[in-house]
Amino acid sequence: MRAILIDDEISNLENLKTLLEKHCPQVTIRATAQNVSDAVDAIEKYLPQLVFLDIQMGEQTGFDVLKLLPTRNFEVIFVTAYDQYGIQAVKFAALDYLLKPIDIEELINAVNKAKQKLATQIQTSQLDFLLQQLKKPETNISKIALQMQSEIRYVTLSEIIRCEADNTYTHFLLSSGEKILVSKSLKEYADLLRPNGFLRTHQSHLVNPKYVKSWLKEDGGVLLLMSGEKIPISKPNKDTVKQALQQL
Numbered sequence: 001m002r003a004i005l006i007d008d009e010i011s012n013l014e015n016l017k018t019l020l021e022k023h024c025p026q027v028t029i030r031a032t033a034q035n036v037s038d039a040v041d042a043i044e045k046y047l048p049q050l051v052f053l054d055i056q057m058g059e060q061t062g063f064d065v066l067k068l069l070p071t072r073n074f075e076v077i078f079v080t081a082y083d084q085y086g087i088q089a090v091k092f093a094a095l096d097y098l099l100k101p102i103d104i105e106e107l108i109n110a111v112n113k114a115k116q117k118l119a120t121q122i123q124t125s126q127l128d129f130l131l132q133q134l135k136k137p138e139t140n141i142s143k144i145a146l147q148m149q150s151e152i153r154y155v156t157l158s159e160i161i162r163c164e165a166d167n168t169y170t171h172f173l174l175s176s177g178e179k180i181l182v183s184k185s186l187k188e189y190a191d192l193l194r195p196n197g198f199l200r201t202h203q204s205h206l207v208n209p210k211y212v213k214s215w216l217k218e219d220g221g222v223l224l225l226m227s228g229e230k231i232p233i234s235k236p237n238k239d240t241v242k243q244a245l246q247q248l
Helices: 010-023 036-046 062-068 087-092 104-120 126-134 186-196 235-246
Strands: 002-006 028-033 050-054 075-080 096-099 143-147 152-156 160-166 169-174 179-182 199-202 205-207 212-216 222-225 230-232
Touching (some): 002 036, 010 028, 010 104, 050 104, 062 126, 075 104, 087 096, 087 126, 199 235
Parallel strands (some): 075 096
Antiparallel strands (some): 160 169
């Protein structure tokens, strides 16, 4: 895979280059760039299949690189600090990112996923979706990208009734009656959707309170949804769920 590395700090570029050469031989580094202008020029010149893109680049961001490109026919792996601007939008767009300092196993996994996407030639608009989300305050994100086996589905948060764990997978149950299986853990989605009001009622369940009809006192506490489904509430989550529902 032809790759370009973009980061405003030379030490980060050298470290990433070393890790890729040692652990990801399928990646061929064609160029590096340390600012937005050089990054755009390098992408247009070398036509990479994969771009490692630092989010914070001085007074500009990696998102500025994407905005300046007329086409974005490549996979992106963002490189970031956890609390940096835009990380929530990256997660909602189901795009891959690496936290600094870079973990080798996470790097290898991200590269393999990018290779798989390129091999299947699944056409998605994830980067366009990301840039649209960045126009909004992070608390106002209203859609999420769900990466399925053969497509990326964009779902409005208000359509999600609940999520249910299935080992390392998560089932999304939508108001349309559709059930979507995504290869990420429920914990990831619980952390992501908590600021949007979703309630972790149980180790295996995440619920949109919009669809809660009542609290049943059976079995120590059960949520009855408008669909008639009953969702268990674990003891550790009982008080948190009760307080959240009382504030609605």
